Every structure is written in structure tokens, then in C-alpha cells.
Amino acid sequence: MVIEDKKRTAHRAVVTRVLEGDGRASRAARRSAFENAGLGEPLRTLIDKIARQPTRVTDEDIAAVLASGESEDQIFELVVCAAIGAATRQYESALHALEEALIGTKGSEHASEHPQ
Amino acid sequence: MRLNILNSGYTFGTKVLFAFIHLVSRQPLPDAARLVFYRPDFYGAPMGAFTHLVMRGPSAWSVGDRELMAAFVSKMNACAFCIGAHTATAAMAYQDEAKYCKKGNYCFVWKALPNSLAISVYFCGVNPVKRLNSLMK
Numbered sequence: 001m002v003i004e005d006k007k008r009t010a011h012r013a014v015v016t017r018v019l020e021g022d023g024r025a026s027r028a029a030r031r032s033a034f035e036n037a038g039l040g041e042p043l044r045t046l047i048d049k050i051a052r053q054p055t056r057v058t059d060e061d062i063a064a065v066l067a068s069g070e071s072e073d074q075i076f077e078l079v080v081c082a083a084i085g086a087a088t089r090q091y092e093s094a095l096h097a098l099e100e101a102l103i104g105t106k107g108s109e110h111a112s113e114h115p116q
Numbered sequence: 117m118r119l120n121i122l123n124s125g126y127t128f129g130t131k132v133l134f135a136f137i138h139l140v141s142r143q144p145l146p147d148a149a150r151l152v153f154y155r156p157d158f159y160g161a162p163m164g165a166f167t168h169l170v171m172r173g174p175s176a177w178s179v180g181d182r183e184l185m186a187a188f189v190s191k192m193n194a195c196a197f198c199i200g201a202h203t204a205t206a207a208m209a210y211q212d213e214a215k216y217c218k219k220g221n222y223c224f225v226w227k228a229l230p231n232s233l234a235i236s237v238y239f240c241g242v243n244p245v246k247r248l249n250s251l252m253k
Contacts (some may be wrong), residue, residue: 003169003173003174003175006169006173007166007169007170007173010162010165010166010169010170011166013162013165013166014159014162014163014166017157017158017159017162018158018159018162021158023158054193054195055194055195059118062118062119072119072120072121072125073121073155075119076119076121076122076154076155076158077158080151080158080159084159084163
């Protein structure tokens with residue numbers, strides 16, 4: 001397997017593990033956190049911050065989710081899913097941008113032999 | 117640290133490791149490491165495998181280049197700890213690449229560096245390449 005495929009496979013393994021593997025939070029909740037969609041308050045606020053502005057997360061955000069009945073292990077899993085979801089969206093859009101750039105350079109006489 | 121499980125929810129072996137790192141570095145273990153070591157089958161292990169492949173695996177980019185990119189991404193993420201860790205590691209990798217890799221000697225250390233060791237570089241400032249070279253003199 002070429003190295004790029006190995007990287008994609010390893011990335012997919014991370015995503016599959018956190019979404020489909022065993023966990024304390026339900027698979028549906030983990031999927032929602034990953035996609036940052038379809039969550040009710042107070043989880044929605046925490047997950048949205050993790051995904052879009054993680055430096056804004058406060059102790060109160062965590063406390064509110066704990067008070068709503070989620071366990072610490074469930075919060076751990078959902079926060080990880082939210083972060084991996086956000087990272088995956090960035091990763092995929094970067095790969096997409098790279099692909100487009102490579103198509104753009106094809107046929108150009110200035111195209112690099114090793115576009116990186 | 118806002119979840120108690122990330123303070124105290126570790127196996128005995130991991131607690132021993134934390135104590136050792138604390139002893140060597142004289143600093144509390146960073147939150148990023150606590151996250152990686154908590155229930156590693158959920159996140160730390162699969163993420164570590166991916167990170168290791170990307171950051172230390174075969175690539176047209178050197179380890180220093182990749183760490184520098186990670187420092188830039190950390191800057192975008194506004195993560196002060198990550199900026200510091202990746203900047204320091206980039207600096208060390210560039211120095212080592214300049215010093216040793218041209219001679220073809222100990223580059224493999226950086227390339228084969230397992231993630232847990234990379235963590236010790238990040239978190240304790242221990243550079244295994246320097247350590248190895250001083251030991252071999």
C-alpha cells in the first residue's frame with residue numbers, strides 16, 4: 001500500500017473507532033457530536049464550541065452538560081468526536097483543495113513534477 | 117482540567133508513567149497528554165497510529181517541515197501549548213537533520229520515534245537523538 005493510502009486508512013480507522021466502536025455515549029450521540037448537528041442544549045453549546053471555537057469553552061459549559069445527566073466518560077467521548085469531526089472536515093477540504101490544485105497544474109508547462 | 121476522569125481515571129501503569137514523567141520534567145503532565153492516555157483504545161491508540169504515520173512516516177517533507185506545519189496549524193487553533201511543543205520539536209528536528217542526517221547516521225531515530233517517545237520530547241524536553249549521540253560517543 002502506498003503511504004498516502006496508509007494515511008487515509010489510518011484516518012478512517014480513527015473515525016470508525018470513535019463513531020462505530022464501543023462507547024459509553026450512544027452511537028447516535030457520537031455521530032451528532034462528530035457532525036456538530038442535531039444536538040439539544042446544553043450539549044449543543046459545548047460541542048459547537050469544541051468544533052468551531054474551542055478556546056471559548058468554559059467550566060460552565062462542562063458543568064451544564066454534567067448537570068444535564070451526561071457522565072464524564074460520555075462527555076469525554078463526545079468532545080473527542082466533535083474535535084475529530086471538525087478536524088476531518090478540515091482534512092477533507094484540504095485534500096480536496098490539493099486535488100483541485102493538481103488538476104489545475106496538469107498540462108501547464110510550469111507544472112512541478114513533484115507537486116507538494 | 118475540567119473532567120475528573122482526566123485527573124485520576126488512569127490505570128496503575130499509566131499512573132506510574134505519569135509519575136516518572138513528572139519526576140523527569142518536574143512539571144505536571146499537559147492536558148493533551150492526559151487526553152491521549154485516557155482510555156487509549158477509544159482515542160489515543162488509533163489517533164497515535166495516524167499521527168505517527170503523518171508526522172514521522174515516509175514523506176517528501178522532513179520531520180522539521182512537518183513539525184513547523186503543525187506549529188502553524190496550532191497557531192490557527194490558538195493553542196499556546198501546541199504552538200510551543202511543535203515549535204520546539206521543529207527546532208530540534210531541524211538541528212538534528214542538519215547535524216546528523218547528512219551523514220546518514222541517526223535519522224532513523226526521528227523516523228522511527230514512537231508516539232509515546234515523541235510525547236516525552238514534547239513534554240519533557242528530552243531529545244532522544246541528542247541523548248543517543250552523547251551515549252554513543
